[in-house]
Amino acid sequence: MNDPAEQAGIRLFDSASGAVRPLRRREPGRVSMYVCGPTVYDVPHLGHGRFSLVFDVLRRYLRFSGLEVHYVSNITDVDDKILARAAAEGRSPQAVAEEFEAIWWSVMDALGVERPDDVPHATAWVPAMVEMVQELVARGVAYETDDGVYLDVGQVPGYGLLALQPLDTLRAGARVVSTDAKRSPHDFALWKKAADGHSWPSPWGPGRPGWHTECVVMSLGLLGEGFDLHGGGQDLRFPHHENERAQAVAAGRAFAGHWVHNGFVEAGGEKMSKSLGNFTSLTELLEQADPRAFRLLVLRSHYRRGIEVSPATVADAGDALARLDALARRFPDAAGQGRQITSVSELRAESEAEAATFVERMDDDLDTPGALAAVFDIVRRAHGAADAGEVADADRLARCAVSLCQAMGLELHGDALDTPDAAAAELVTRRDDARAKRDWPLADALRAQLEESGWVVEDSPAGTRLRRA
RNA sequence: GGCGGCGUGGCCGAGUGGUUUAGGCAGGGGCCUGCAAAGCCCCGUACCCGGGUUCGAUUCCCGGCGCCGCCUCCA
Numbered sequence A: 001m002n003d004p005a006e007q008a009g010i011r012l013f014d015s016a017s018g019a020v021r022p023l024r025r026r027e028p029g030r031v032s033m034y035v036c037g038p039t040v041y042d043v044p045h046l047g048h049g050r051f052s053l054v055f056d057v058l059r060r061y062l063r064f065s066g067l068e069v070h071y072v073s074n075i076t077d078v079d080d081k082i083l084a085r086a087a088a089e090g091r092s093p094q095a096v097a098e099e100f101e102a103i104w105w106s107v108m109d110a111l112g113v114e115r116p117d118d119v120p121h122a123t124a125w126v127p128a129m130v131e132m133v134q135e136l137v138a139r140g141v142a143y144e145t146d147d148g149v150y151l152d153v154g155q156v157p158g159y160g161l162l163a164l165q166p167l168d169t170l171r172a173g174a175r176v177v178s179t180d181a182k183r184s185p186h187d188f189a190l191w192k193k194a195a196d197g198h199s200w201p202s203p204w205g206p207g208r209p210g211w212h213t214e215c216v217v218m219s220l221g222l223l224g225e226g227f228d229l230h231g232g233g234q235d236l237r238f239p240h241h242e243n244e245r246a247q248a249v250a251a252g253r254a255f256a257g258h259w260v261h262n263g264f265v266e267a268g269g270e271k272m273s274k275s276l277g278n279f280t281s282l283t284e285l286l287e288q289a290d291p292r293a294f295r296l297l298v299l300r301s302h303y304r305r306g307i308e309v310s311p312a313t314v315a316d317a318g319d320a321l322a323r324l325d326a327l328a329r330r331f332p333d334a335a336g337q338g339r340q341i342t343s344v345s346e347l348r349a350e351s352e353a354e355a356a357t358f359v360e361r362m363d364d365d366l367d368t369p370g371a372l373a374a375v376f377d378i379v380r381r382a383h384g385a386a387d388a389g390e391v392a393d394a395d396r397l398a399r400c401a402v403s404l405c406q407a408m409g410l411e412l413h414g415d416a417l418d419t420p421d422a423a424a425a426e427l428v429t430r431r432d433d434a435r436a437k438r439d440w441p442l443a444d445a446l447r448a449q450l451e452e453s454g455w456v457v458e459d460s461p462a463g464t465r466l467r468r469a
Numbered sequence B: 001g002g003c004g005g006c007g008u009g010g011c012c013g014a015g016u017g018g019u020u021u022a023g024g025c026a027g028g029g030g031c032c033u034g035c036a037a038a039g040c041c042c043c044g045u046a047c048c049c050g051g052g053u054u055c056g057a058u059u060c061c062c063g064g065c066g067c068c069g070c071c072u073c074c075a
Helices: A004-008 A046-064 A080-089 A093-111 A122-138 A211-223 A234-250 A282-288 A291-299 A311-330 A344-350 A352-363 A368-387 A391-407 A422-436 A440-452
Strands: A011-014 A019-022 A030-035 A068-073 A142-144 A148-151 A188-193 A207-209 A229-233 A258-262 A455-460 A463-468
Touching: A011 A258, A030 A046, A030 A211, A046 A068, A046 A093, A046 A229, A046 A258, A046 A282, A046 A291, A046 A391, A068 A211, A080 A093, A093 A282, A093 A291, A122 A142, A122 A148, A122 A188, A122 A207, A122 A211, A122 A234, A148 A234, A188 A211, A188 A234, A207 A211, A211 A234, A229 A234, A234 A258, A282 A291, A291 A311, A291 A368, A311 A368, A311 A391, A344 A352, A344 A391, A352 A368, A352 A391, A368 A391, A422 A440, A422 A455, A422 A463, A440 A455
Parallel strands: A030 A068, A030 A229, A229 A258
Antiparallel strands: A011 A019, A142 A148, A148 A188, A188 A207, A455 A463
């Protein structure tokens, strides 16, 4: 029991075994996780937002459970798409990668996604990648052709594990370019020969690493053999993760202990398009909606299922968020800075039953919808207690709800961010005055004026309160 | 062709072999309020279609229909 999470004992679906099983740790009390990051050749799309949020929530929850988390997520800054864009726009691949990486981080910050502990860039790891490819060639599991170095997947035991089907049943053809010197259509490039300015020296001449080579080298390099968890979007399961795993296995290294994949973002059967009013990118969504509404939308469905992200579903989540914010507004004390509880053990000391329900839901394959339902139940009870004058209980429940939201990365806003401007402040003063004199027509007229300028007016024992509509 | 997933009340979205319901949003009624807002209480008798197993299936099995993802670089 010296591993705090023995008590929490989170169970997660593992794509390699096809079952929900306990997340085992290489070292007690610590979790090492690697999540495939973006290739920076364009602005982030909605799917990037979902995976970032899903793994941010997992990371935060593990920490809330009392575990120390080492979170690594890469930036792929070597890629054909980056080169294509650079060529099309007449600038360097570095310039393209830098531009979109900067956008990536600004979007992550807006979403409240915490920065990874380590952010390896592929370009900084090329020598290590060359070493691994050399090792694979030396072991006789990789071979050189005219255009690169390939892994002979037929020699890798268990290839097809993450594809969930055996190698010989995988269709070979549909999207494969054509016959080349590869021994099998499934063999993939560890190293690509190229002498186009964006290349590095290697024993096979100038070139650049294959995509799968990047992640396997950087994850093992930073987290070491047999790290705990490897995550990413569903589409990466095969071939990307399969091929990372194949390289590790072929090189005789223990790889990830647990594979976690999140479901896709869908757009209601319709293609995402502006004419339908759907969001076309994450940046566009963030221009139009509260980032927290998007996080709540993600939390509201199970991470392995698809979710629909549209203006309507985001707005709906925004309305639900308003209920949560209303709690923070009513209990500014409980929601105040520094008053949240940041670990499950502390929370148990104060709110055993509520903490237990939340933990039970989260431990069950990160059941955020269930956890959220538990939070809403606590919210309702906090208000009920306050209405009944049970101040201590109300405060405790409110603090619990706010803390649990926090544990999932959801910051609740009370009044703090809605500071009225001078004009509004004056109207408030005049209205309080009118109300004191019981001049209702005047008070109502002033309220109407405030509402016209975008404020929601709420009366409270402390006088008129405003918040943004 | 192979593999995987999904189809739940007006909408979003969980879950389960049967006694009382996920949850949220929207809607209706009531309470509170000078009127509101916020909040509290109450309400809607849902589970793609057809078979089968069962005392009983939305939940298990079989077959359809529909939607989606993967099968070489897309999170």
